[in-house]
Amino acid sequence: MTDYLFFAVFPYVALAVAVGGGVYRYSRERFSFSSLSSQFLDNRVLFWGSVAWHYGIVLILLAHLVALLFPGFWGRLLGDPLRLAAIEATGLALGLFTLAGLVVLLLRRIASPKAWAVATVMDLLLLAALLLQVATGLYNALVYRWGSLWYLSLAVPWLHSLACLNPDIKYIVPLPLMIKVHLVNAFLLLLLFPVTRLVHIVSIPISYLWRPWQVAVWNKRPIGS
Amino acid sequence: MARGILRTAVSRACLVLVLSIAAHAYGDPGKDLFDKQCSGCHTVGGGDSGGPDLKGVTDRRSEEWLESIIIHPDTMAATDPARKELIKKYGYEMPTLGISHDDAIKIITWLKGGGGGAAQAGAPPADEHPEVVVTPALVAKGKALFTGQKPLANGGAPCIACHRISTPGITGGNLAVSNLSASYQKMGEKGMRGALKALKFPTMKKIYENRPLTDDEVTSLIALYKDAALTKSTPSASFFPAYGAGTFVVFLVGLTLYKRRTR
Numbered sequence: 449m450t451d452y453l454f455f456a457v458f459p460y461v462a463l464a465v466a467v468g469g470g471v472y473r474y475s476r477e478r479f480s481f482s483s484l485s486s487q488f489l490d491n492r493v494l495f496w497g498s499v500a501w502h503y504g505i506v507l508i509l510l511a512h513l514v515a516l517l518f519p520g521f522w523g524r525l526l527g528d529p530l531r532l533a534a535i536e537a538t539g540l541a542l543g544l545f546t547l548a549g550l551v552v553l554l555l556r557r558i559a560s561p562k563a564w565a566v567a568t569v570m571d572l573l574l575l576a577a578l579l580l581q582v583a584t585g586l587y588n589a590l591v592y593r594w595g596s597l598w599y600l601s602l603a604v605p606w607l608h609s610l611a612c613l614n615p616d617i618k619y620i621v622p623l624p625l626m627i628k629v630h631l632v633n634a635f636l637l638l639l640l641f642p643v644t645r646l647v648h649i650v651s652i653p654i655s656y657l658w659r660p661w662q663v664a665v666w667n668k669r670p671i672g673s
Numbered sequence: 674m675a676r677g678i679l680r681t682a683v684s685r686a687c688l689v690l691v692l693s694i695a696a697h698a699y700g701d702p703g704k705d706l707f708d709k710q711c712s713g714c715h716t717v718g719g720g721d722s723g724g725p726d727l728k729g730v731t732d733r734r735s736e737e738w739l740e741s742i743i744i745h746p747d748t749m750a751a752t753d754p755a756r757k758e759l760i761k762k763y764g765y766e767m768p769t770l771g772i773s774h775d776d777a778i779k780i781i782t783w784l785k786g787g788g789g790g791a792a793q794a795g796a797p798p799a800d801e802h803p804e805v806v807v808t809p810a811l812v813a814k815g816k817a818l819f820t821g822q823k824p825l826a827n828g829g830a831p832c833i834a835c836h837r838i839s840t841p842g843i844t845g846g847n848l849a850v851s852n853l854s855a856s857y858q859k860m861g862e863k864g865m866r867g868a869l870k871a872l873k874f875p876t877m878k879k880i881y882e883n884r885p886l887t888d889d890e891v892t893s894l895i896a897l898y899k900d901a902a903l904t905k906s907t908p909s910a911s912f913f914p915a916y917g918a919g920t921f922v923v924f925l926v927g928l929t930l931y932k933r934r935t936r
Contacts, residue, residue, distance in 0.1 A: 500928060527821040529833070529843060533913050540917025545924045590914060594846035597821070597834035601880050622875035624848075 454632050455606065456615035462635040469642025470650070483648035489562035497556055500549030504542045508585070511539060515596070519604050526597055535596055536589065543586045550579055574644040577637055584630040592624065603631065703783025706776050714767075714867050717788030723864035723871075724763060731785045739784075743777040745769060763859060768874045802866060805895045807903070815897025818890055819843065827884040832894070835876065837908050840901040844909045849876065852908065854901035865895055 474481060487494055515522040526532045554575050557563050589595050602619045609616035620631065640646060707717075714723030731739065734755070741749050742756065746767040749756050760766055772780070805811070817823035820843060821831030832838075832853065837845035839854040857865050868874075869891045872881040886894070 495932060496928070499931070500924075523821070523824070527824065527831070529820050529822075532821075532833070533844065533916070537913045537916035537920055540914065541920030541924055544917065544921040548921075548925075592846070592848040593844075593911065593913070594834050594848070597830065597846065598848050601830035601834060602876070605879075616879075618879040622878075 451617055451621050454628070455617040455620050456610075458632065459610050459615075459635045459638075462639040466638045466641040470647065473642050473647065481647045481651045482645070483651075484566075484645050486563045486566055489566065490556065490560045493552060493556040493560070497549045497552030500545050501553060502549070504546030504549060505582075508539065508542050508546060511535075511596070512599075515600055516604055516607055519600055522596075522600055526600075532594065532597065536594065539596065540586070540589055543582065543589060547579075547582045547586060550575070550582055554579065570640070570644045574637075574640055574646060577633060577640060581630065581633050581637060584626050584633065588627050588630055592627065701783055703779040703781075703786075704788075706772070706780050707783060707788075710770050710772060710776075710873075711780065712867070712871075714864065714871060714873075717784065719863075721861075721864065723860050723868040724767065725759065727784055728788060731781065736781060739781050740774070740777050742767060743770075743772050743780060744774060763864075768878070770873055770878075802863075804862060805892055805899060807896050807900045811893055811896035812900045815893040815895075815900075816840075816843065818893055819845075819897055825884070825890060826887050829872075829881045829884040829886065838898070838901050839906045839908045840897070840904070841906055841909060844911045844913070849874075853898050854906075857895075857898035857902045862895060862899065865898060866891055869894060 526535065557567050557571065557575065592598070602623065606616060606619040609619075620628065637646070641649070707715075711727075715725065715727050718726065718728040720726050738755070746756075747769045814823070818825060819832045819838065821833060825831065833843065833845050835846045835848040837847055837852040839852060845852075856868075860868065869886055872878065872885070
């Protein structure tokens with residue numbers, strides 16, 4: 449029953465809240481769709497956290513997404529022990545990079561008085577949920593080796609069944625607790641999407657790719673550099 | 674003439690009816706359930722395989738005990754000495770197959786009757802699966818199937834995703850507890866063949882439900898496990914955490930260089 453609630457009901461609730469809440473927030477407070485950057489308040493440490501976190505998490509999410517959307521391709525890609533080990537090692541490195549970046553962001557948020565002054569409870573909750581997600585992901589990659597392969601045979605069919613509105617939790621029920629925590633927490637993050645600064649995911653500045661160059665000129669040397 | 678044709682037709686219809694009733698009467702739901710759910714790992718009179726030979730099991734164990742282990746082996750008391758002994762002997766717990774109470778009773782009733790009185794039930798006839806002769810070609814094919822280099826015909830996951838094996842050049846996964854060369858040593862060829870044909874273990878059940886291994890694939894994998902068990906190699910060490918940590922350091926160096934460039 450608990451498994452059914454977590455893996456057959458909760459994902460839909462999270463998705464409904466994410467879409468409904470996201471649309472509602474956009475219609476009411478369009479300009480709140482932002483990361484509410486605190487770069488101006490404290491930029492010294494932000495670089496180390498933000499760059500490591502964003503490059504790491506984007507590539508890791510991309511790998512999850514490619515396996516989900518193109519399982520045949522992903523299966524063929526991993527169908528060689530050397531490629532499998534190389535992809536897993538790269539994934540582990542990206543996981544560590546992501547975790548390091550997140551820890552830096554969390555410490556900065558707590559240690560910097562300026563960043564702390566603009567922090568909300570939801571910011572801290574989001575950081576905690578992200579930390580749990582990355583930590584369990586790393587744990588699963590290390591302890592339950594070749595996650596890239598069993599994800600394809602266990603999590604992907606479950607996600608496909610959810611997408612087809614015919615949830616089949618039999619793939620997930622026998623899995624170890626830490627993997628289940630990782631899966632449930634992923635949907636918890638989806639639930640947090642409309643009520644946190646996570647909404648900035650959908651405000652990707654794609655136009656930056658083709659807009660003209662902008663030259664930024666400092667009038668004076670920035671303090672602390 | 675017409676009367677003769679009618680008489681022949683009626684007598685033939687009666688014969689078909691009698692044969693159908695007889696066939697139905699001989700069909701035993703307990704045997705059908707045993708063949709479907711249990712025969713992958715158990716025989717009745719055919720010797721131990723993936724699990725113990727169940728011939729005479731109703732004399733050795735109480736009906737309550739049999740019901741428990743058939744319906745919910747996972748929740749049987751961990752202190753049950755007989756269960757602990759079985760896990761020690763076969764190297765893994767019997768999976769929960771989702772068998773209902775009524776079906777368990779039917780299986781037990783059939784087993785009480787001596788397993789239909791057959792000398793051997795559940796296990797395939799001995800001549801159907803002659804002992805696998807390990808050849809380099811068969812082992813190579815088994816390796817390709819194990820690692821996913823050669824996809825399984827029905828689309829199941831390659832063994833390497835979750836299992837280890839003590840053979841050079843393959844670092845298996847460890848979502849599953851069992852090392853398959855060690856499992857082969859415990860289960861023997863017949864047991865491993867039964868387990869590979871059934872694939873009823875909790876995590877595997879759903880993956881292979883509609884994607885069974887072909888006989889050819891089972892034979893190749895058995896050749897690989899048998900070869901690994903005979904050569905008694907140690908499992909390949911996994912260097913992937915070290916490679917991962919090394920790549921992480923490279924990322925940090927890259928980040929530092931990037932920072933210097935954008936200062």
